[in-house]
Amino acid sequence: xxxxxxxxxxxxxxxxxxxxxLVFIGLPAWADxxxxxxxxxxxxxxxxxxxxxTSLQFxxxxxxxxxxxxxxxxxxxxxxxxxxWALKLSGTVGQWEGPWDKPVGDIHWKCGGGGYTALTxxxxxxxxxxxxxxxxxxxxxRIRLDWANDTPGEYTYxxxxxxxxxx
Amino acid sequence: MRVLCAAACLCLAVLLAAxxxxxxxxxxxxxxxxxxxxxxxxxxxxxxxxYHPVYWESDIPWMITVRSLDADLGMSGDGSYIKPLAxxxxxxxxxxxxxxMRQDEEEVDSSSDTGSGAVTMDxxxxxxxxxxxxxxxxxxxxxxxxxx
Numbered sequence: 268x269x270x271x272x273x274x275x276x277x278x279x280x281x282x283x284x285x286x287x288x289l290v291f292i293g294l295p296a297w298a299d300x301x302x303x304x305x306x307x308x309x310x311x312x313x314x315x316x317x318x319x320x321t322s323l324q325f326x327x328x329x330x331x332x333x334x335x336x337x338x339x340x341x342x343x344x345x346x347x348x349x350x351x352w353a354l355k356l357s358g359t360v361g362q363w364e365g366p367w368d369k370p371v372g373d374i375h376w377k378c379g380g381g382g383y384t385a386l387t388x389x390x391x392x393x394x395x396x397x398x399x400x401x402x403x404x405x406x407x408x409r410i411r412l413d414w415a416n417d418t419p420g421e422y423t424y425x426x427x428x429x430x431x432x433x434x
Numbered sequence: 435m436r437v438l439c440a441a442a443c444l445c446l447a448v449l450l451a452a453x454x455x456x457x458x459x460x461x462x463x464x465x466x467x468x469x470x471x472x473x474x475x476x477x478x479x480x481x482x483x484x485y486h487p488v489y490w491e492s493d494i495p496w497m498i499t500v501r502s503l504d505a506d507l508g509m510s511g512d513g514s515y516i517k518p519l520a521x522x523x524x525x526x527x528x529x530x531x532x533x534x535m536r537q538d539e540e541e542v543d544s545s546s547d548t549g550s551g552a553v554t555m556d557x558x559x560x561x562x563x564x565x566x567x568x569x570x571x572x573x574x575x576x577x578x579x580x581x582x
Contacts, residue, residue: 270467295582296457296459296492296494296581297459297578297580298459298461298578298579298580298582299461299463299576299577299578300461300462300576300577300578301460301461302462303503303574303576303577304463304464304465304466304574304575304577305465305466305558305572305573305574305575306465306466306467306468306507306522306572306573306574306575307465307466307468307469307570307571307572308439308468308469308471308481308507308559308570308571308572309469309470309471309569309570309571310470310510310561310566310567310568310569310570310571311470311471311568312568313471313472313476313563315473315474315476315477340453347473347476347477347563348563349476349564349565349566349567349568350564350567350568361478371507398461398563398564398565398567399563399564400562400563400564432509
């Protein structure tokens with residue numbers, strides 16, 4: 268049925284008003300970043316080592332000379348890593364500096380249970396592990412003493428290499 | 435009928451004339467590259483980029499929002515770990531409170547200033563020795579400027 272003139276005019280007027288209102292209000296203004304920026308982060312395998320001290324000092328007395336060993340001292344290694352790691356140690360020179368060429372093998376070490384091992388110029392694995400945050404690894408040291416050779420004096424051994432590397 | 439049509443057209447013309455011109459707004463942000471995390475960053479628990487500019491233009495009062503288009507920061511190289519989106523955090527450079535990135539829009543800043551300018555933002559990624567396996571992590575961010 269055809270629309271009457273008045274009805275058509277009313278509809279047109281309503282449409283015009285609604286259209287005008289929409290145009291007036293408009294869509295909210297907005298704009299996105301022209302090129303959405305990317306965030307990047309590269310995480311490599313990271314292993315880190317902290318030692319609670321950098322030197323150990325032994326002052327053996329007669330009792331220790333008699334026993335053939337100094338008392339043990341402990342160095343705490345703290346390992347942090349986001350990948351698997353191995354804590355290794357080795358000597359860097361064959362002899363001590365001192366009154367005689369005391370051998371590197373007179374330095375003995377152990378980690379955790381088990382017996383002591385003589386330090387050598389070859390890397391030895393003290394401990395291994397996976398991702399960790401400041402995991403404490405105690406390294407025990409003691410020095411072999413010998414009445415016959417260890418004449419009085421200052422003996423220095425520099426350096427023991429302690430490092431954390433991939434297993 | 436003619437009267438009604440004329441009234442409607444007049445109304446439309448008046449409103450169109452009164453309507454302000456379309457707002458002119460734009461926003462531009464370059465890539466946010468935090469680089470390669472190192473030992474010091476891991477000890478600090480974070481890697482930070484400061485004063486990253488967010489350039490805006492607007493001829494009306496504005497508000498800037500940010501959101502991530504990705505649900506997470508991606509997978510580690512060995513596929514064993516998905517770094518959560520919340521490990522990416524942001525703040526305005528002159529504020530102290532870090533806000534975790536989300537997929538929902540968060541207001542960054544707003545102002546009645548018009549023209550052009552820059553907002554500076556800080557971004558950081560949280561780092562954890564035990565969780566963050568090696569990998570290249572990324573997310574695409576969307577910044578939006580809207581009229582207030």
